[in-house]
Amino acid sequence: MQKESEIRDPLILGKKSYHDITLDVSKPVEGKANKYWWILFSISFIMFIWGVLSMAYTIGTGIGSWGLNKTVNWAWDITNFVWWIGIGHAGTLISAVLLLFRQKWRMSINRSAEAMTIFGVAQAALFPLIHMGRPWLAYWVFPIPNQFGSLWVNFNSPLLWDVFAISTYFSVSVVFWYIGLIPDFAMLRDRFNEKTAPMKKKLYSFLSFGWSGKAKHWQRFEEVSLVLAGLATPLVFSVHSIVSMDFATSVIPGWHTTIFPPYFVLGALFSGFAMVETLLIIMRKVVNMEAYITIKHIEYMNIIILLTGSLVGTAYITELFMAWYSGVEYEQYAFLNRATGPYWWAYAIMMTCNVLTPQLYWINSIRKSFIATFILSIFVNIGMWFERFVIIVTSLHRDFLPSSWSMFSPSIIDIGIYLGTIGFFFVLFLLYARTFPVIAQAELKTIVKSSGSEYKNKNNE
Amino acid sequence: MSRKTVYGIFDDEEVLLNSVKEIKSNNIDIKEVYTPFPVHGLDKALGLKETRMAIAAFVYGCLGITFAGLMIYNIMIIDWPMNIGGKPNFTFYHNVPSFVPVMFECTVLFAAHLMSITYLIKCGLFPGAKSENPDPRTTDDKFLIEFELEGSTKKVKDLLSKTGASEINEK
Numbered sequence: 001m002q003k004e005s006e007i008r009d010p011l012i013l014g015k016k017s018y019h020d021i022t023l024d025v026s027k028p029v030e031g032k033a034n035k036y037w038w039i040l041f042s043i044s045f046i047m048f049i050w051g052v053l054s055m056a057y058t059i060g061t062g063i064g065s066w067g068l069n070k071t072v073n074w075a076w077d078i079t080n081f082v083w084w085i086g087i088g089h090a091g092t093l094i095s096a097v098l099l100l101f102r103q104k105w106r107m108s109i110n111r112s113a114e115a116m117t118i119f120g121v122a123q124a125a126l127f128p129l130i131h132m133g134r135p136w137l138a139y140w141v142f143p144i145p146n147q148f149g150s151l152w153v154n155f156n157s158p159l160l161w162d163v164f165a166i167s168t169y170f171s172v173s174v175v176f177w178y179i180g181l182i183p184d185f186a187m188l189r190d191r192f193n194e195k196t197a198p199m200k201k202k203l204y205s206f207l208s209f210g211w212s213g214k215a216k217h218w219q220r221f222e223e224v225s226l227v228l229a230g231l232a233t234p235l236v237f238s239v240h241s242i243v244s245m246d247f248a249t250s251v252i253p254g255w256h257t258t259i260f261p262p263y264f265v266l267g268a269l270f271s272g273f274a275m276v277e278t279l280l281i282i283m284r285k286v287v288n289m290e291a292y293i294t295i296k297h298i299e300y301m302n303i304i305i306l307l308t309g310s311l312v313g314t315a316y317i318t319e320l321f322m323a324w325y326s327g328v329e330y331e332q333y334a335f336l337n338r339a340t341g342p343y344w345w346a347y348a349i350m351m352t353c354n355v356l357t358p359q360l361y362w363i364n365s366i367r368k369s370f371i372a373t374f375i376l377s378i379f380v381n382i383g384m385w386f387e388r389f390v391i392i393v394t395s396l397h398r399d400f401l402p403s404s405w406s407m408f409s410p411s412i413i414d415i416g417i418y419l420g421t422i423g424f425f426f427v428l429f430l431l432y433a434r435t436f437p438v439i440a441q442a443e444l445k446t447i448v449k450s451s452g453s454e455y456k457n458k459n460n461e
Numbered sequence: 462m463s464r465k466t467v468y469g470i471f472d473d474e475e476v477l478l479n480s481v482k483e484i485k486s487n488n489i490d491i492k493e494v495y496t497p498f499p500v501h502g503l504d505k506a507l508g509l510k511e512t513r514m515a516i517a518a519f520v521y522g523c524l525g526i527t528f529a530g531l532m533i534y535n536i537m538i539i540d541w542p543m544n545i546g547g548k549p550n551f552t553f554y555h556n557v558p559s560f561v562p563v564m565f566e567c568t569v570l571f572a573a574h575l576m577s578i579t580y581l582i583k584c585g586l587f588p589g590a591k592s593e594n595p596d597p598r599t600t601d602d603k604f605l606i607e608f609e610l611e612g613s614t615k616k617v618k619d620l621l622s623k624t625g626a627s628e629i630n631e632k
Contacts, residue, residue: 175574
């Protein structure tokens with residue numbers, strides 16, 4: 001049995017046996033949805049439908065229906081794309097990097113964090129697709145021969161690296177998630193009776209792939225999880241590095257900087273953890289997981305937010321310094337314009353929400369408060385959306401020719417698509433919370449004896 | 462004499478582990494052990510060989526990087542060299558820095574997916590497969606040792622109850 005230091009706080013509260021964990025994890029799946037679930041689901045579904053209509057309109061009439069113009073030819077589409085991709089990164093960091101570091105606190109949150117990753121990346125993938133204008137030709141991004149009507153794809157282009165990076169990231173995340181889900185689906189399968197719930201029994205039998213929990217299978221399971229974590233870890237860093245190269249390899253002032261890859265990866269982790277907190281603080285209440293997602297988990301995530309937020313702040317200041325130090329007047333103007341030009345308010349929101357407010361986590365009582373964390377996590381979500389908006393729009397709207405300077409304002413279709421993806425994300429997440437085991441219960445059972453509060457007290461007596 | 466199946470059910474993984482060691486030291490064959498979560502040290506106690514999943518992943522990764530390299534070489538150098546901004550385009554080694562991202566992604570793609578498929582095949586896991594755990598509680602909180610015995614089952618049963626089994630069933 002593993003032993004753990006007495007001064008470490010317990011990760012599972014209350015008196016929980018293995019069977020109690022089974023009951024708690026299967027309860028949301030077995031029970032009926034409550035009122036709040038239906039209210040949230042209805043709102044999300046309406047937003048989703050609005051998004052679908054906006055996307056259909058875009059595809060039908062072309063991307064002229066957006067607020068883009070000749071000068072600002074990338075705006076909300078890519079802002080939203082980078083925002084959603086960034087949100088996905090925390091899930092992989094929790095399930096892969098924290099597995100490699102043997103962090104036990106990941107076990108209560110990795111399932112939901114990775115669900116968030118997959119649903120977030122799915123939203124992100126919509127944007128490159130629809131911003132092509134002719135999404136029925138989307139297969140042209142894959143390396144297919146010239147007979148299909150276009151030349152080969154260009155392997156020197158970061159936009160193609162993105163295609164490979166995001167499809168690899170998405171599919172590997174799904175596989176990693178599913179491998180971990182199989183034993184938990186088997187647990188659900190064995191809880192349903194053939195007679196009283198035949199449909200559920202069939203469904204979970206199908207999903208659990210006939211898992212039986214044999215010793216050899218567990219041995220392979222652990223090795224496969226470890227290797228997948230090892231493979232997913234460089235993915236976390238590569239995907240957002242490649243996304244940042246979509247900008248950094250161009251020659252636009254404000255984009256053409258070598259700091260972009262680490263700066264984007266840190267920003268992604270920062271925003272991802274904020275979204276994990278937003279979701280989990282609600283979820284632990286709605287599906288009664290208070291004993292498993294404790295203030296200690298939230299505190300650990302707050303420390304990561306504090307660290308990555310400070311590093312992102314350092315990157316902002318480095319960017320300003322390098323613009324001045326480069327001696328390039330276009331570069332200098334791009335940054336001066338960001339901070340003091342017509343989009344100063346977006347820059348101010350970005351600076352406040354990403355650099356200043358996360359510093360409040362130095363205060364113990366704020367770091368250990370659910371309500372304060374929830375509010376600050378929303379701030380980070382907003383701030384990180386504005387970061388991408390600032391990078392993309394302010395670098396474009398005043399280009400090299402002052403006569404073509406212009407502003408961007410979103411059309412109703414832009415807004416519809418963005419809110420639609422938020423709706424779609426929550427539709428998926430709410431359905432997940434009712435049908436999937438939201439905690440990796442098989443893994444969690446392995447730490448009850450070392451990190452459960454009941455056993456900890458017993459060991460200390 | 463007919464074959465008999467005996468199940469010993471345990472409530473705790475440490476008791477199970479001790480029991481497995483005790484049974485093994487008595488030279489009795491264990492057919493299978495079913496547990497609700499991975500029990501550390503169980504594979505060693507049962508004398509299972511180390512799994513070679515990681516080696517498989519490495520081989521698949523090598524396959525992935527080779528595939529990506531050949532694909533890019535054929536597309537960008539042999540079949541249709543493109544002059545992009547006057548950059549060198551007739552040799553692989555001149556272009557290779559910008560091919561690294563795709564080669565890396567293909568390595569991960571191949572290693573992760575092919576290893577997972579290998580894992581599912583080796584464990585006989587696929588949609589619609591029948592589960593084989595003899596007691597549904599083994600995915601919840603019970604640990605089960607399965608024996609297939611010829612002749613008398615008394616010795617095994619005594620050993621099981623001595624080492625702390627909470628239930629012993631015979632079929």
